[in-house]
Amino acid sequence: MEAMSAEGDREQQLLAAAEDLIREGRTLNLSLGEVADRVGVSRSLLYVYFDGVPAIIDALFLRHLNRLAGRILPELETRDTTYRECASAAYAAYLDYLIESGPILQLILRERHQDSPLGPESQRQFRGLLRRIAEETRRALSLTPREAFVLLELTAGIPEALARLVRKREIDHDTAHATCRRLVSASVDGFADAPPD
Structure with a gap:
């Protein structure tokens, strides 16, 4: 159960980082590397949760x-x-x-x-x-x-x-x-x- 919670927390961290980057730049032009750096994880870890920037944007939009x-x-x-x-x-x-x-x-x-x-x-x-x-x-x-x-x-x-x-x-x-x-x-x-x- 804790593993599922940790995964959900990581996904939320990634979305929060992407949202911060969008707010700061006032544009959707961001990279997976920027999001990964903001959270302090590898870029490859992002692919566990999202298959690219469009998927991150889509998840933020729905939220x-x-x-x-x-x-x-x-x-x-x-x-x-x-x-x-x-x-x-x-x-x-x-x-x-x-x-x-x-x-x-x-x-x-x-x-x-x-x-x-x-x-x-x-x-x-x-x-x-x-x-x-x-x-x-x-x-x-x-x-x-x-x-x-x-x-x-x-x-x-x-x-x-x-x-x-x-x-x-x-x-x-x-x-x-x-x-x-x-x-x-x-x-x-x-x-x-x-x-x-």
Whole structure:
């Protein structure tokens, strides 16, 4: 049992090292040698856990996607509030996630089509999460699917920009949350009040 735990710990160490390297360089351009050096193991040991950098990136993506989904989906599923309140709470959860975790998901999504494509399970889960959120948005605001995705794309930039400012210590946590709530609410209200084409 301890051997299995040690293997899981080693895998987590390798993922943590890769994540640190990605954060520091703000790019997915890393090598197995860099990850091995960071953990203090041989490069060949990495192949026991991952068959290359794309597999590491994919594992990091799934880890972060699951964390994010665990935070925002419960906020969207609250039935005793308005969609505006649910959306504000979901974006606040996204903001907190980004402040704590940094832009790992954004970096992976930005560079995924280069040398590190996402695996089929990562793609399936990511598309499923987007569809679920977009469907909630579409239904609540009587939007077309395309309009719902546009709203999500536009409003996602709000917590992403605010999290960067918090992490740089240019604004405090409370200011970021108040600004996020105000901007997301205005965005939702703008789409809800928009006349149909």
